[in-house]
Amino acid sequence: MAWIILIVAGLFEVAFVVTMKLSDGFTSLRYSILTVLTGGASFYLLSLALISLPVGTGYAVWTGIGAAGSVLAGMLWFGESRSAKKLFFLTCIVTGVAGLRVFSG
Amino acid sequence: MNGLAWIYLVLAGCTEIVWALGLKYAEGFTNPIPSIITVIFIIISFFLFAKAAMHVPIGTAYAVFTGIGAAGTAVAGIILFNEEAGVIKIGFLVLLITGLVGLKLTDAEKPEEGEEPWRGSS
Numbered sequence: 418m419a420w421i422i423l424i425v426a427g428l429f430e431v432a433f434v435v436t437m438k439l440s441d442g443f444t445s446l447r448y449s450i451l452t453v454l455t456g457g458a459s460f461y462l463l464s465l466a467l468i469s470l471p472v473g474t475g476y477a478v479w480t481g482i483g484a485a486g487s488v489l490a491g492m493l494w495f496g497e498s499r500s501a502k503k504l505f506f507l508t509c510i511v512t513g514v515a516g517l518r519v520f521s522g
Numbered sequence: 523m524n525g526l527a528w529i530y531l532v533l534a535g536c537t538e539i540v541w542a543l544g545l546k547y548a549e550g551f552t553n554p555i556p557s558i559i560t561v562i563f564i565i566i567s568f569f570l571f572a573k574a575a576m577h578v579p580i581g582t583a584y585a586v587f588t589g590i591g592a593a594g595t596a597v598a599g600i601i602l603f604n605e606e607a608g609v610i611k612i613g614f615l616v617l618l619i620t621g622l623v624g625l626k627l628t629d630a631e632k633p634e635e636g637e638e639p640w641r642g643s644s
Contacts, residue, residue: 434575434580437571437572438575442573443569456568480592484588490581491579495579495580506625506628507581507585509620509621510621513615513620514618517592517593517596517614521595
């Protein structure tokens with residue numbers, strides 16, 4: 418159950434990042450409200466999941482879903498570049514972040 | 523314009539380090555002063571991130587933002603709190619920093635308009 422909550426928290430994190438982009442630097446009220454709501458939901462669900470999961474692992478998975486998910490969302494909905502070089506460096510970052518979270522938790 | 527957005531992005535990452543460390547001291551928001559500092563820096567950090575995300579592709583922006591936060595927090599832990607700097611940790615740090623620098627260089631070689639050099643593969 419904690420894992421399902423964690424995955425949903427990660428999906429809300431993607432929604433949070435995407436709505437923040439759509440808020441145009443918090444100038445669109447509608448998307449700013451959605452940013453706060455999805456962000457709040459994501460952090461709340463993460464904290465619930467971390468009650469029973471190890472913090473390092475939980476945080477790593479959450480960040481991983483958020484970072485990888487926003488790359489996918491950018492490519493699918495905002496027509497962002499899919500160059501091999503860019504994907505390689507993004508993978509380095511996501512792996513590095515997840516690894517650090519696991520080993521610092 | 524894109525250059526300025528990257529400056530916002532780096533500053534957003536740096537302020538993320540402050541609030542990530544602040545969260546430790548806030549002890550579940552029971553300790554008032556660190557809690558206030560943490561909340562203020564969370565607001566500054568996300569405001570800067572939102573400004574940056576207007577011009578830097580969102581996938582790149584979020585990866586860089588989290589990346590700087592994670593690398594900075596790990597380095598701060600090693601320097602300020604004497605957390606052990608094992609080979610594994612250093613390895614992930616190097617990988618992460620390679621990704622950040624590489625991504626910035628790839629971003630810089632894009633055509634001038636910035637955002638959308640090619641729309642998908644279709």
